[in-house]
Structures are given as C-alpha cells and as structure tokens.
Amino acid sequence: MSESPVETVSPGEPAPVVGILGAGRAGTAFARTLLRAGIAVDIASTRPPRALQHHLKIYAPGAQPVEGEDIAVRARDTSGIVILAVPQEELDEVDPDWVAGTVLVDATNTWQDELLPGWLQAAVDEQLPTSMALAGRFSSARVVKALNHIAHADFDDGARPDADLSGRRALAVAGDDEAARGLVMGLLVRMGYDPVSVGPLAAGRIMEPDGPLFNRPLRREDILRFAR
Numbered sequence: 001m002s003e004s005p006v007e008t009v010s011p012g013e014p015a016p017v018v019g020i021l022g023a024g025r026a027g028t029a030f031a032r033t034l035l036r037a038g039i040a041v042d043i044a045s046t047r048p049p050r051a052l053q054h055h056l057k058i059y060a061p062g063a064q065p066v067e068g069e070d071i072a073v074r075a076r077d078t079s080g081i082v083i084l085a086v087p088q089e090e091l092d093e094v095d096p097d098w099v100a101g102t103v104l105v106d107a108t109n110t111w112q113d114e115l116l117p118g119w120l121q122a123a124v125d126e127q128l129p130t131s132m133a134l135a136g137r138f139s140s141a142r143v144v145k146a147l148n149h150i151a152h153a154d155f156d157d158g159a160r161p162d163a164d165l166s167g168r169r170a171l172a173v174a175g176d177d178e179a180a181r182g183l184v185m186g187l188l189v190r191m192g193y194d195p196v197s198v199g200p201l202a203a204g205r206i207m208e209p210d211g212p213l214f215n216r217p218l219r220r221e222d223i224l225r226f227a228r
C-alpha cells in the first residue's frame, strides 16, 4: 500500500481534511467515522452552509458545512480526497470543476427508481460499471470506487480502528490509478476498516448493488476471491 498524507500526519500537525459531497445518510456516516479518526471534514449538500449547520449538529457534529464549489479547497492541500455521496440522479448538479485535482471516491450506487443523467444511463444500458462513466464525467479527478457497498447503518459500528486488520470488516477498493487507490486504502485503514484492492475501476462491478460484495459483512479473504 502506498504511503499517504492521511497516514503520515504527525501529532501537532493540522488534521488532514476530507471533503464529502452529500450530507445524507451515507455522507454523514462517513463524516462521523472520519471525525472519530481525527480527520477533519468539509461537507456540502444542496443547502447553503448556514442551513446545514443544525443538521450537522445532530448527524455529524464537528463537520464543517461548505458550499459545493468549496468542497475541495482544504482537502486539496491535505488529504487530497473528496467522497461523492450524492444520489446518482443528482450528479448533473455536481460541477466537475469542484473536485478537479482530487482523488474522488465514488460511493454512489444505481437504484432502479432513479432517473439518471444521460451519460450515466448510457453506461448502465451497456452494463458498464457506473464508476467508469463517472471517471469520464469527472475526468479532472482520479476516481476510485469505494464505500458504496456498506450500508450507512452499519458504518459506525463496523469501524474498528483499534483492532488488527485481520479483525476488521473488509471493504473493497477499485481504481485505475494505483497511487489514488493506495491513498483511499490508507484512509480506510485510518477509519477502522481493512481495505482490499479488487483491481481497476472495471472490476468495481462486483461492488454494485447486484454484485457479490454488496451489503455483506466481509473479511479480506471473501473479497480476494473476486479480485482481479
């Protein structure tokens, strides 16, 4: 696994910052776990930051509300990571420039009742992994698929930062850029999970809702059976 800023931060240094787009069930669950791990969080929704404050006091106390366009301002200089936790039907509202230059963690899933943007529906129709379409849309970021195949309700309790990797729940990571994949794996370690690379973005198909990894409490060996 490659060395990452989220792993190498020393006491006394400012906490790394991760940006999260989407402050719903998934986004706030990720935020809580990051904050418990000592990683600061900037988070955005459709609401202006002032309107988001009360919601965050309840669901992710300590997370900093920001405008969508500012989601990567602090993250770019520290962790380098923004997590995308916005419903796929809303993705045309997310400006790719907001996340330019970041490692963008695609934590989204396709649900049948969603009216998808045309560029994403085309990928679904061709049975391509949706994160490959996202990588095309957000081409100024390095897209890594992760965090989509665990339910928000399992996320707080699933994190075991004090346990050895072998005693932790395993989460899959897929990405074409090895360094970006390593960065996300470092973040997951810090959050209390055991990250397992399954290979390039195309391999991320197994993490999608109809795939064998979705919403299952997995150990490393369970995921490695499917890795490329």
Ligand SMILES: NC(=O)c1ccc[n+]([C@@H]2O[C@H](COP(=O)([O-])OP(=O)(O)OC[C@H]3O[C@@H](n4cnc5c(N)ncnc54)[C@H](OP(=O)(O)O)[C@@H]3O)[C@@H](O)[C@H]2O)c1
Binding pocket: 021, 022, 023, 024, 025, 026, 027, 044, 045, 046, 047, 068, 084, 085, 086, 087, 088, 090, 093, 094, 107, 108, 109, 110, 147, 148, 149, 150, 151, 152, 153
């Ligand atoms: N729920 C889970 O267990 C889970 C787990 C892993 C992954 N996921 C995936 O994560 C995605 C979000 O799911 P969710 O359950 O968290 O949905 P949710 O509870 O409905 O929350 C969606 C959030 O996205 C925000 N949003 C919508 N459009 C936006 C935009 N243009 N810019 C910034 N924020 C925007 C919403 O803002 P407002 O608050 O202002 O409405 C809301 O905070 C889905 O693709 C889902 O499949 C979900």
